[in-house]
Amino acid sequence: MEDMFARETGILEDAMMHIREAREGAPLSVDEFEKLIGEYRMLLKMHKKVIKISDRASANMITGQKEQITNLADKVHYDILTGIYSRRYLEENLKRLIKGLSRSGGKLSVLMIDIDFFKKYNDTYGHNEGDLCLAAIAQAISGCLSRANDFVARYGGEEFTAVLPDTDEAGAGLIAGKILKKVKSLNIPNEKSEIASFVTVSIGVTSSNVVHTQKGSDYILRADKALYESKNGGRNRYTYIEFDA
Secondary structure (H helix, E strand, O other), X not given: OHHHHHHHHHHHHHHHHHHHHHHOOOOOOHHHHHHHHHHHHHHHHHHXXXXXXXXXXXXXXXXXXXXXXXXXXXXXXXXXXOOOEOHHHHHHHHHHHHHHHHHHOOEEEEEEXXXXXXXXXXXXXXXXXXXXXXXXXXXXXXXXXXXXXXXXXEEEOOEEEEEEEOOOHHHHHHHHHHHHHHHHHHOOEOOOOOOOOEOOEEEEEEEEEOOOOOOHHHHHHHHHHHHHHHHHOOOOOEEEEEOOO
């Protein structure tokens, strides 16, 4: 680029020199001017090409940066082990859903799901098998959610959270029942379980008409309280607690 600008300056200086000489009485060479004009046109074409290449490079760089940011966001929003959404995604989207549903007067149901006696499973079969078990349960839960806005996230450890917008107690109970049956159908052996010969889950369910004063953590706390009651009640079951209870 510096060479091109230097050549442009040289052409302009040569042209001005010929004009000054002509004013002072020297003969004006038309051929020399045509030559300078031809060089200048070629130089302008080169300038345009360089600008286009530079613009494409900048655009590609910006696109690449956007893709990197998107990929990073995707990684943050997904749990690497299970392939489902992460806790961060859960918290961000609960906030968004509550804001939207409070305006439309919709309902929201949240399920907290815990693998029964998972520590004993890990101790018996090893952490590699434990990871496979977590992934299998995560996919089983996900397979029970058929609507586009429903989603499941890994809350932490062996706990999962299912979020069901525009779903009341009956609908949430139906999904909880499906999850219990689906996990049972996997028939993953757990010889150390105190309630079955296979892996089971316990579920806590809550739902409410959404208002703007609610927080995602409010739903989590109530669903977790219901989960605690399921565990105390014998596990491998779901318990429902009204949000305002």
